[in-house]
Amino acid sequence: MSSFIIEGGHRLKGEITPQGAKNEALQVICAALLTEEEVIIENVPDILDVNNLIRLLMAMGVEVHKLNKNTWSFKAANINPEYIQTEDFIDKCATLRGSIMIIGPLLARFGRVSVPKPGGDKIGRRRLDTHFNAIQKLGAELVFDEKNQLFCLSADKLKGCYILLDEASVTGTANLLMAAVLTEGETIIYNAACEPYVEQLSKMLVRMGAHIEGIGSNRLTIKGVSRLSGCRHRLLPDMIEIGSFIGMAAMTASDITIKDVSMQNLGIIPESFRRLGIIVEQQGDDLYIPSQENYTIESFIDGSILTISDAPWPGLTPDLLSVMLVVATKAEGCVLIHQKMFESRLFFVDKLIDMGAQIILCDPHRATVIGLGNRFRLRGMTMTSPDIRAGISLLIAAMSAEGKSIIHNIDQIDRGYENIDIRLNQLGAKIERIK
Numbered sequence: 001m002s003s004f005i006i007e008g009g010h011r012l013k014g015e016i017t018p019q020g021a022k023n024e025a026l027q028v029i030c031a032a033l034l035t036e037e038e039v040i041i042e043n044v045p046d047i048l049d050v051n052n053l054i055r056l057l058m059a060m061g062v063e064v065h066k067l068n069k070n071t072w073s074f075k076a077a078n079i080n081p082e083y084i085q086t087e088d089f090i091d092k093c094a095t096l097r098g099s100i101m102i103i104g105p106l107l108a109r110f111g112r113v114s115v116p117k118p119g120g121d122k123i124g125r126r127r128l129d130t131h132f133n134a135i136q137k138l139g140a141e142l143v144f145d146e147k148n149q150l151f152c153l154s155a156d157k158l159k160g161c162y163i164l165l166d167e168a169s170v171t172g173t174a175n176l177l178m179a180a181v182l183t184e185g186e187t188i189i190y191n192a193a194c195e196p197y198v199e200q201l202s203k204m205l206v207r208m209g210a211h212i213e214g215i216g217s218n219r220l221t222i223k224g225v226s227r228l229s230g231c232r233h234r235l236l237p238d239m240i241e242i243g244s245f246i247g248m249a250a251m252t253a254s255d256i257t258i259k260d261v262s263m264q265n266l267g268i269i270p271e272s273f274r275r276l277g278i279i280v281e282q283q284g285d286d287l288y289i290p291s292q293e294n295y296t297i298e299s300f301i302d303g304s305i306l307t308i309s310d311a312p313w314p315g316l317t318p319d320l321l322s323v324m325l326v327v328a329t330k331a332e333g334c335v336l337i338h339q340k341m342f343e344s345r346l347f348f349v350d351k352l353i354d355m356g357a358q359i360i361l362c363d364p365h366r367a368t369v370i371g372l373g374n375r376f377r378l379r380g381m382t383m384t385s386p387d388i389r390a391g392i393s394l395l396i397a398a399m400s401a402e403g404k405s406i407i408h409n410i411d412q413i414d415r416g417y418e419n420i421d422i423r424l425n426q427l428g429a430k431i432e433r434i435k
Ligand SMILES: CC(=O)N[C@H]1[C@@H](OP(=O)(O)OP(=O)(O)OC[C@H]2O[C@@H](n3ccc(=O)[nH]c3=O)[C@H](O)[C@@H]2O)O[C@H](CO)[C@@H](O)[C@@H]1O
Pocket: 023, 026, 097, 098, 125, 126, 127, 167, 168, 169, 170, 171, 172, 312, 317, 318, 319, 340, 341, 342
């Protein structure tokens, strides 16, 4: 496992361009399985999760070519049905959460698929009922092979119907949508996740020949077609990386411009950082974060302590709460961070407490941060990254801390941030990668 050695206290200056979005990449790469024709995807981030998914598709028999640094071509004309039964397939699926989204396309195209519990962050229970309950409504049969912990789905024929999701699951919506576009008849998905990445997937599917109405809303109406064609698709910038850079700039009192952020797809993210007192200026489609010595957390209008909590889109993404929590440790004022969706994502605060931050972990979902402003600087420390977003948050903490820090298990960061050490060092950070 690799580690980062970070020398804290360096301010960053300059411009940084966000990578293509990890969570969109995982959806649209799976969508390439829906057609025998070539699908070209641009702006693909060079990160562990995406590379693992590409490796999985290659092993399945998909013809894959890297056309240039961030552009890939996929042709799923000859998928090997036997490989999908092998241990190697199961092991590869288990490396990432996104692998669950091969179910919809493979079931719709080949009538059967078996997958293990997917990998991804260990941030609490991550059930898949929404995926399987919905796909069963389309007519698939589900058998859970307890001994091998495999979900086995089969269907002679899928048939469109009305489906009300029990929760607006992002990967669940994507999976069902990908099955529905090749399913006979009309499928209505209500309580669909409607974040920009699902919207992007829908637009891509329409370019491939699918009929989808209600794109961008939580009610999608799909009229199934018998085949889809190839297409070209470009990923949006990664909103979680953009948010991470905003937080990093604030914590290190840096002056940075985040280029080409696709402002209309950031939703409530810039405003949420503003509530922590951070100046986030829109300049065309860039975000400028000026160097700030101090920032003060707002209170609610009635004077009570601010709460920042996650909610399905257009609410605030849960993937940025760890970053916001770290940012609050250096602010003036108090905030309650309420992580509603995941139950084990806040445990990393013990490391921040060891660094000197004042945080009360109220329960697995809530932490109160008492910002210390400039009265105290975090101390550098040795720590291990438990998950992707805790990882980037600890990196931000280490960059602002006094002295040296070491972060182990940085695979967790590499899962979602492309060459983060190299890109941040170009702006003035001092991060060394050791194998
Ligand atoms: C590969 C990928 O795209 N991963 C993202 C995707 O995961 P993923 O699609 O796995 O997450 P889901 O949207 O299914 O749900 C995430 C968690 O939130 C809970 N939940 C969800 C919806 C809801 O209305 N109420 C509710 O409580 C679920 O029970 C679950 O514990 O969406 C999550 C929520 O934005 C993000 O954190 C992940 O980064």
